[in-house]
Amino acid sequence: MGDPRLASRLKEARTAAGLTQADLAEKAGVSRKTINTVENGVFIPSTILALSLARALGARVEDLFWLQDEGHLADPRS
Amino acid sequence: MDEQELIKAKRARSRKFYGGLALVVIGLAAVATGGAFADQSGEAGTGAGFAVGLGAAFVLGGALVAWGARPGDTRWMLEASQTRRDRLQGQRARQLFLFPAVALLFAALAVEPVNRIVSGDQTFRDYLAVLLPVLYAWLTAAIAMGWDSQSRHNRQFLEDELTIVIRARAMTMAFLVLMVGTTVALGFALARPESGAVALMFALAAAGVTAGVRFAWLDREAGQDG
Numbered sequence: 133m134g135d136p137r138l139a140s141r142l143k144e145a146r147t148a149a150g151l152t153q154a155d156l157a158e159k160a161g162v163s164r165k166t167i168n169t170v171e172n173g174v175f176i177p178s179t180i181l182a183l184s185l186a187r188a189l190g191a192r193v194e195d196l197f198w199l200q201d202e203g204h205l206a207d208p209r210s
Numbered sequence: 211m212d213e214q215e216l217i218k219a220k221r222a223r224s225r226k227f228y229g230g231l232a233l234v235v236i237g238l239a240a241v242a243t244g245g246a247f248a249d250q251s252g253e254a255g256t257g258a259g260f261a262v263g264l265g266a267a268f269v270l271g272g273a274l275v276a277w278g279a280r281p282g283d284t285r286w287m288l289e290a291s292q293t294r295r296d297r298l299q300g301q302r303a304r305q306l307f308l309f310p311a312v313a314l315l316f317a318a319l320a321v322e323p324v325n326r327i328v329s330g331d332q333t334f335r336d337y338l339a340v341l342l343p344v345l346y347a348w349l350t351a352a353i354a355m356g357w358d359s360q361s362r363h364n365r366q367f368l369e370d371e372l373t374i375v376i377r378a379r380a381m382t383m384a385f386l387v388l389m390v391g392t393t394v395a396l397g398f399a400l401a402r403p404e405s406g407a408v409a410l411m412f413a414l415a416a417a418g419v420t421a422g423v424r425f426a427w428l429d430r431e432a433g434q435d436g
Contacts, residue, residue, distance in 0.1 A: 154292050157292060162371065163370055165372055
């Protein structure tokens with residue numbers, strides 16, 4: 133279900149917003165398990181889910197998820 | 211919940227309450243009827259026993275349903291959607307562990323009845339015994355697929371992207387088990403025709419069990435922090 137090419141800072145963004153997994157799940161209209169598996173990299177969200185999560189956190193999708201090239205970390209924070 | 215949803219939910223609970231009461235009444239009638247013929251022997255006695263057992267199950271099930279939807283209980287109105295989601299998903303996971311176990315138990319109990327049917331020495335009870343593991347296997351698969359009434363009525367709480375992925379993985383494994391099981395059953399049927407039916411029954415039960423247990427296992431893993 134996961135893919136090593138996808139990097140995520142969903143957990144950091146969620147905790148920075150002061151939300152629990154359940155809170156974010158409620159706002160995005162999914163189960164807490166979905167949030168948990170996305171944060172752990174076990175599950176890749178669809179475009180719709182990624183957009184819902186970004187909207188729930190007041191962030192851009194690119195700030196939450198990006199492609200992790202081999203040998204080069206394309207981190208938007210850098 | 212908005213006004214429309216509240217009215218809809220109230221009507222559904224009312225239907226559930228009266229449906230539960232109706233089940234209790236039907237169950238009591240079946241128990242009474244079975245009890246009246248309890249002193250009979252042979253097929254009539256078996257039928258009476260079956261009526262009492264089924265009637266008791268209806269009374270218990272109907273009472274539970276009616277109790278859960280009783281008028282005056284307002285807790286459901288206050289339940290947050292995430293709590294309700296967790297409760298319903300937990301309920302589904304428990305069913306998907308319990309029903310497979312029941313299916314396997316009934317399959318083990320159905321071996322002798324199948325042999326009696328194959329040998330031509332069957333009674334009505336033998337057909338019922340064979341029906342039970344098949345029914346539970348189908349019920350388990352139906353719950354895993356989201357075809358059951360609970361899943362259809364609570365789709366917004368029981369279905370999301372993760373559920374769809376978990377379902378796909380569970381059914382893929384169940385399909386593999388079904389293919390292997392029926393292939394083995396075919397081999398049995400060709401080598402020893404009298405055991406082919408038993409092997410097929412177990413193949414069917416195993417596939418249903420796999421769908422349920424794999425779904426519940428993946429669902430449980432998804433809830434654990436990685």
